[in-house]
Amino acid sequence: MTQPITILNAACHPNPYPYYASLRAGQALVFDTELKCWIASRAAIVQQVLESPACAVRPVTEPVPRNIAGGTAGEIFSYLVRMNEGQAHAVPKQVIQSSLRKLDLSGIAAYTQQHAALLTSKYDVKAGNGLTHYLFDLPIHVMGNVLGFEENTLPALANWMADFVRCLSPLSTAEQIDAAHVAAKALQDSFRQLLQESQAKPHGFLAGLQSEAELCGWQHADGILFNLIGLLSQTYEATAGLAGNSLTAWQAHPNLLQDLRADPAALPAKLSELVAEVARHDASVQNTRRFVTQACEISGQALQAGDVIVVLLAAANRDAAVNPDPDTLQLSRPDRKVFTFGHGRHACPGQHIAEQITGNCLHHLLNMPAFDFSALRWTYRPSxxxxxxVFTHNIQNQENT
Structure with missing residues (x-):
C-alpha cells in the first residue's frame, strides 16, 4: 500500500510535484495542525520568508541540534555561518563568499575531469552501486584538490565526509551519530594540519582565504577550519543530488540525450543549461525550515516567536508566477528563478562550484562508451x-547475473 504523501516524505517520493501544486493552489501560508508548523509553497511567500529578519535558520533555544550537541560534530555545526545569524557571523560569511568568488572555474573543470577519470577506473559506474559511489566521491576529490589535500588522502576524506553528513539529518541513528563524531574529529585534525601547511603554498586557495580573513579581522582559527568542513559537506550532498537528478532527467527525457549528443561543440554550454534547469525542475534540496524569533507578519498572517515554517523550495521552483510552464524541462528557459540553493543572506556560496563539477561529471559519463542511461534504476536516500x-543495478546487469 502506497504511503500518503506529506511534507515529511515528499523529498523521497517518486513524483512529489502534483502534491506541491495542490499546496500552491491552497492558502498562501497554511498551518499543519498535525505537524504544528506553517507551510510556504508559493514563490512569493517562500522569498518573503527567506528574506525576513524574523525568520532564523535555527531555533533560538536550540542553536545546535540536540542529537549532536556536546560532541565534535556539534562543535563544528555551532560555527557554520549558514546555520547562524547575527553580526558575529557577518564577517566570516563575507570572507568565505569573497574567497569562493575568486576561485578559477576552469581549474574546477580540470580537477573534475581528472578525478572523474580516476574514479570511473575505481568504480564500475555501469552498475548502480558504483555510480552512486562515484557521484558522492567526485565532489570531495575535486574540492579536496582545491583546498590542497594530497591525492592519497582524498579517499579517506570522502569516507569521513560520508560519515559526518549523516549526523545532520533528524533521521540519523545513534550509531551514525557516533560515527559522525569520530569522522568530525578526523576532519578537524586533517584540516588543522592543512591550514598550517597552506603557508608553504602562498598562491593556493587556503592562503588566499586566510589573507582575506586577516584583512577583514576574522581571527578565529577554529571558525575558519570548521567552515571549510561545512563547505565540503555542502558541496558533497548538493553535487551528488544535482548530478543524480540530471541522470534521472535523461531517462525521463530521452530526446534530451539525443540533442546533447548531436553537437559535441555545443555540449558544454548545453550541459551548463541542463544543470541549471534540473536544479529548478527537480531540486536536490526540496525544503528548508525557518524558525520565527519574534512576532512578525508573513503574507498577512500574524506569526509568533517559536513558530516553525517549512519552506518548500521545490514547490516554489515550479510556481508559474516566476517560471512559466514550470513542469516542463527547458534548457533555454529565460529568467530562470531557482530557490534550490537558498536565497538572500543564507544563499549557498558554493552554487557555481556544484554546477561546474556536475556539468563536467555529466560530460565524462556521456563520453563513456556503452553507458545505457535508460537502464538505470534508483530509489532516493532517506531524508x-x-x-x-541512490542508483541500483540496471537492467543490463540484472540480465547478466
Whole structure:
C-alpha cells in the first residue's frame, strides 16, 4: 500500500510535484495542525520568508541540534555561518563568499575531469552501486584538490565526509551519530594540519582565504577550519543530488540525450543549461525550515516567536508566477528563478562550484562508451529535505547475473 504523501516524505517520493501544486493552489501560508508548523509553497511567500529578519535558520533555544550537541560534530555545526545569524557571523560569511568568488572555474573543470577519470577506473559506474559511489566521491576529490589535500588522502576524506553528513539529518541513528563524531574529529585534525601547511603554498586557495580573513579581522582559527568542513559537506550532498537528478532527467527525457549528443561543440554550454534547469525542475534540496524569533507578519498572517515554517523550495521552483510552464524541462528557459540553493543572506556560496563539477561529471559519463542511461534504476536516500538518487543495478546487469 502506497504511503500518503506529506511534507515529511515528499523529498523521497517518486513524483512529489502534483502534491506541491495542490499546496500552491491552497492558502498562501497554511498551518499543519498535525505537524504544528506553517507551510510556504508559493514563490512569493517562500522569498518573503527567506528574506525576513524574523525568520532564523535555527531555533533560538536550540542553536545546535540536540542529537549532536556536546560532541565534535556539534562543535563544528555551532560555527557554520549558514546555520547562524547575527553580526558575529557577518564577517566570516563575507570572507568565505569573497574567497569562493575568486576561485578559477576552469581549474574546477580540470580537477573534475581528472578525478572523474580516476574514479570511473575505481568504480564500475555501469552498475548502480558504483555510480552512486562515484557521484558522492567526485565532489570531495575535486574540492579536496582545491583546498590542497594530497591525492592519497582524498579517499579517506570522502569516507569521513560520508560519515559526518549523516549526523545532520533528524533521521540519523545513534550509531551514525557516533560515527559522525569520530569522522568530525578526523576532519578537524586533517584540516588543522592543512591550514598550517597552506603557508608553504602562498598562491593556493587556503592562503588566499586566510589573507582575506586577516584583512577583514576574522581571527578565529577554529571558525575558519570548521567552515571549510561545512563547505565540503555542502558541496558533497548538493553535487551528488544535482548530478543524480540530471541522470534521472535523461531517462525521463530521452530526446534530451539525443540533442546533447548531436553537437559535441555545443555540449558544454548545453550541459551548463541542463544543470541549471534540473536544479529548478527537480531540486536536490526540496525544503528548508525557518524558525520565527519574534512576532512578525508573513503574507498577512500574524506569526509568533517559536513558530516553525517549512519552506518548500521545490514547490516554489515550479510556481508559474516566476517560471512559466514550470513542469516542463527547458534548457533555454529565460529568467530562470531557482530557490534550490537558498536565497538572500543564507544563499549557498558554493552554487557555481556544484554546477561546474556536475556539468563536467555529466560530460565524462556521456563520453563513456556503452553507458545505457535508460537502464538505470534508483530509489532516493532517506531524508526529510534532500532528493538524492541512490542508483541500483540496471537492467543490463540484472540480465547478466
Amino acid at each position: 526529510l529535505n534532500g532528493r538524492i538518487p
